[in-house]
């Protein structure tokens with residue numbers, strides 16, 4: 377890490393060698409096999425090929441997205457503003473970002489209020505990442521004190537609008553492939569849950585490389601996650617066993633992950649999704665109940681892909697993720713899992729992180745065979 381911005385890093389990141397004492401675990405096993413070609417499927421948003429999309433969801437759980445309609449100038453401005461913001465002093469970032477935008481580091485696991493979760497005794501690793509958590513529905517409440525933060529907020533708003541457009545378009549195409557009508561899938565992708573995560577991963581000093589992760593292996597809990605990685609690589613996806621594939625950044629191209637909620641969406645049972653939507657429409661709180669019926673069938677045919685982020689030896693890395701979830705009170709029935717709401721799922725994940733130190737995720741809800 378360069379001299380001039382060292383004060384911008386959390387103090388633990390400034391150490392020249394990996395502080396294993398903070399995680400209390402052994403060094404991470406080096407990767408056994410990494411494929412270096414890039415066979416990742418690509419989807420063109422301007423003319424979605426439904427067959428290719430379906431194959432990508434079944435075989436990969438991830439794809440590249442081109443012709444997404446986000447101006448390259450917006451991507452570049454957002455990256456530059458994210459970079460300048462991360463370069464503010466560590467203490468300033470802590471003071472400036474409390475709510476609704478939260479600053480965190482060491483783990484990407486946060487409570488719904490944006491506070492970093494203390495992970496339990498068997499936590500697999502400390503994550504070499506710092507980030508800003510931006511719930512889009514609350515962004516207008518963010519008090520931007522200076523011109524950098526004011527323009528960051530405007531860029532986040534604009535980028536967030538683009539992302540919810542992308543998520544809706546992609547999700548509708550997936551729902552169509554799964555033979556669900558818009559009404560049947562309503563509530564399953566709730567735009568008000570959309571959030572952005574800005575991440576900065578430090579450059580790995582030599583003793584850190586291959587031993588510590590920017591983010592350790594996980595699946596996303598979302599329906600969809602849409603990632604913009606700027607120039608520096610780091611993302612890897614699992615292709616079974618110990619096989620990992622680098623997902624290198626390609627200019628002006630986004631990466632779409634299917635999350636756990638999309639995996640279960642591919643597992644809904646004939647006439648058996650019942651979405652109890654409790655929509656809050658203005659004050660006083662009004663409740664609307666909606667029953668969605670569905671007719672699909674393919675158990676876990678869509679996969680939430682395991683992935684992780686490695687550190688780069690030469691450069692720090694910035695990435696920006698968008699995550700969108702189901703309405704949190706939507707009850708999801710499926711053939712392989714107990715009925716649950718997204719709120720139940722999130723609470724279980726948080727409890728597991730606190731008590732055992734890692735996310736179990738969907739297997740926790742799986743019915744016995």
Ligand SMILES: O=C(O)CCC(=O)C(=O)O
Nearest residue numbers: 484575596611685695697
């Ligand atoms: O930074 C990245 O490339 C991936 C981040 C990620 O996997 C996540 O936020 O869940």
Ligand SMILES: [Fe+2]
Nearest residue numbers: 594595596683
């Ligand atoms: Fe992720």
